[in-house]
Amino acid sequence: MFQQEGTWDVSFAGSGFVGLYHVGVLACLKERAPQLLRGARRFYGSSSGSLCCLAIITDKSMDFCCSNLLDIVKEIREKSIGIFHPSYDCISFVKRRLEKHLPDNVHELASQKVGVSLTRWPDGKNVIITHFATRDELIQAVLCSIYFPFYCGVIPPQFRGERYVDGALSNNVPFTDSNATITISPFYGSVDICPQSTSGSLHELNLCNASFQICVRNFHMGLMSLFPPEPEEVADFCRQGYLDALRFLESRGITKEGVITSLCNGMASSSSSVIWPASSNQGRNGGSEKEGKSGELFFNWKVPNVLVRDIAQFELLSPDLEAALKKSCERPNGFFARFSRSIPGQVLTYTLLPFTLPLEYVYFKTKRIINWIPEAPEDIRWMHCELKKFGGFVFSEVKDRLQGSAWLQNFSSPGSSNAMQSLPPQSDLCKYDHSKMHISLAEIVLPPQPLRA
Numbered sequence: 001m002f003q004q005e006g007t008w009d010v011s012f013a014g015s016g017f018v019g020l021y022h023v024g025v026l027a028c029l030k031e032r033a034p035q036l037l038r039g040a041r042r043f044y045g046s047s048s049g050s051l052c053c054l055a056i057i058t059d060k061s062m063d064f065c066c067s068n069l070l071d072i073v074k075e076i077r078e079k080s081i082g083i084f085h086p087s088y089d090c091i092s093f094v095k096r097r098l099e100k101h102l103p104d105n106v107h108e109l110a111s112q113k114v115g116v117s118l119t120r121w122p123d124g125k126n127v128i129i130t131h132f133a134t135r136d137e138l139i140q141a142v143l144c145s146i147y148f149p150f151y152c153g154v155i156p157p158q159f160r161g162e163r164y165v166d167g168a169l170s171n172n173v174p175f176t177d178s179n180a181t182i183t184i185s186p187f188y189g190s191v192d193i194c195p196q197s198t199s200g201s202l203h204e205l206n207l208c209n210a211s212f213q214i215c216v217r218n219f220h221m222g223l224m225s226l227f228p229p230e231p232e233e234v235a236d237f238c239r240q241g242y243l244d245a246l247r248f249l250e251s252r253g254i255t256k257e258g259v260i261t262s263l264c265n266g267m268a269s270s271s272s273s274v275i276w277p278a279s280s281n282q283g284r285n286g287g288s289e290k291e292g293k294s295g296e297l298f299f300n301w302k303v304p305n306v307l308v309r310d311i312a313q314f315e316l317l318s319p320d321l322e323a324a325l326k327k328s329c330e331r332p333n334g335f336f337a338r339f340s341r342s343i344p345g346q347v348l349t350y351t352l353l354p355f356t357l358p359l360e361y362v363y364f365k366t367k368r369i370i371n372w373i374p375e376a377p378e379d380i381r382w383m384h385c386e387l388k389k390f391g392g393f394v395f396s397e398v399k400d401r402l403q404g405s406a407w408l409q410n411f412s413s414p415g416s417s418n419a420m421q422s423l424p425p426q427s428d429l430c431k432y433d434h435s436k437m438h439i440s441l442a443e444i445v446l447p448p449q450p451l452r453a
Contacts, residue, residue, distance in 0.1 A: 005039030013185035014047025014168030016225030021186035024241025044174035046117035117167030126170035172210035
């Protein structure tokens with residue numbers, strides 16, 4: 001299926017701060033199988049996966065891709081209360097980066113080449129946008145795709161006159177059921193490129209058009225996608241993405257290098273995560289040499305599963321990616337920066353927090369309100385309409401419940417005259433032509449008795 005160009009797609013799942021996994025996959029495909037990216041018909045992305053699609057079509061370097069996400073991770077980790085700090089604004093950070101680094105003709109490159117998954121508010125219908133008229137329209141579509149409700153704000157952004165939220169809420173892995181789509185996700189599951197779990201759990205959760213293995217590791221990664229850990233731990237997700245993509249290439253016979261097998265041969269036999277390869281008389285596709293040369297599609301299940309902790313020197317696999325990760329994880333070395341990271345600096349920061357936090361809250365909230373003024377009229381009209389709809393829905397539900405309970409109470413009370421009064425009069429029941437239809441009150445109130453032999 002990878003012989004004729006334009007016959008396959010690549011789909012990136014939404015994953016929040018764990019999305020650096022996609023950068024590792026992208027680095028491996030660029031280095032060892034560039035034909036998969038060059039010959040792909042379209043790149044689909046949901047949430048943070050859409051940012052990886054933009055990096056592909058604009059041919060951004062690994063240094064740029066790693067620094068984009070790790071910069072915001074470092075900024076969050078430096079705040080006293082993390083994402084709950086009033087200065088935290090993920091949407092504004094991404095918007096500034098996109099406006100600064102995307103070329104002017106990016107909408108022309110992305111049209112019919114990139115598909116951005118969106119979730120329409122409030123019906124939750126999934127919409128995939130593949131055509132972009134302007135550069136600003138493309139940026140707005142990406143911002144809508146990464147907007148997680150109540151995490152990024154309370155007013156969903158607007159795109160082409162409608163409100164949209166995170167595309168992962170309705171379609172996390174676009175076209176995951178298509179055999180012609182290479183699906184990529186950092187969560188343990190059943191997509192093409194994903195981590196291979198060592199858990200014995202066979203249960204899966206199908207949610208938002210994505211399959212997740214029910215295990216503790218997936219739950220932990222779900223939390224880290226919203227609450228980022230240290231930059232060094234996020235960088236390990238990128239390295240794991242590189243290894244999983246390399247396993248995908250070798251298991252399907254796309255690359256003949258056999259890098260994972262050579263790595264496993266050099267590892268200690270005590271590593272529990274290593275599955276030793278097959279014997280040397282088997283072909284690269286998992287069958288015999290004759291079967292490997294027949295041109296049929298085989299899957300080599302014998303390719304070992306390698307984890308980041310099994311690789312002592314990752315720079316031997318990808319020097320460019322490792323250099324980019326180390327550069328992006330570097331912290332400022334100034335005196336104030338080093339003091340704030342030290343234990344006395346942390347104690348002083350949290351001691352002064354009751355005095356500094358109110359001032360910071362007022363400052364940053366006022367700044368955000370001033371920036372919101374140009375969009376305020378449209379957002380206020382939208383909120384008024386939504387509140388009006390919600391109030392009408394609540395009023396109609398309460399009215400129906402009260403009327404229904406009152407009617408049941410009057411009709412079901414024994415010996416009450418209201419039960420017979422609630423029935424329509426006999427003249428209304430028998431107002432039809434008796435020559436065509438014979439209806440009596442007894443036939444309506446009492447059902448006909450079955451015949452007995």
